[in-house]
Amino acid sequence: MSAKKELKQAYKEMQFRKGVFQLRNKRNNKVFIGSTMDLDRAWNSLRIQLMSGSHANEALQRDWQLQQGEDFIYEIVEVLQERDEPQTDYKQEIKTLEKLVMMELEPYGDKGYHQQRAGR
Known part of the structure; x- marks a missing residue:
């Protein structure tokens, strides 16, 4: 097997940490919650x-620009534990985990950058 094919295969087999993160503004303690299939690359993106x-x-974009990106901290909130079940829909599990974190942290109004949906 060529080196290029070996590298490609190795990349496909890599396991990335999946889960929920928050971006916290240290000046006002507001948080932005998100989820991703790759927690280690999410901050860069x-x-x-x-x-x-x-x-x-x-709102997040406005605060970032006003503060010139200073005093924001990227934090991992929850890491999804992977299972050996081949049919697992990790994208769906991450979204469910994100909803649970949103319910717990309630990042709305003065506490966060999210808009609370009607009916909640």
């Missing part, structure tokens, strides 16, 4: 979006 002004959450 999030930071690039915020630095380029393209993050979908307007």
Whole structure:
């Protein structure tokens, strides 16, 4: 097998930490909650979006720009424990875990950057 194919196969077999993260603003203690299939790369992706002004959450984007990205901390809240069941839908499990974290932390209003949905 060629070195390129070996590297590609090794990448496919890699296990990435999956779960829920928060971006916390140390100045006002507001948090933004998100989930990802790769917790170790999520901060880099999030930071690039915020630095380029393209993050979908307007309140978070505004605070990031006002503070020039200072005093924001990326924190891992929950890591999804993987199982040996081949049919596991990890994307769905991560979304469920994110909903549970949202219910626990209630990152709305003065506590966070999320909008509370009607009916809650």
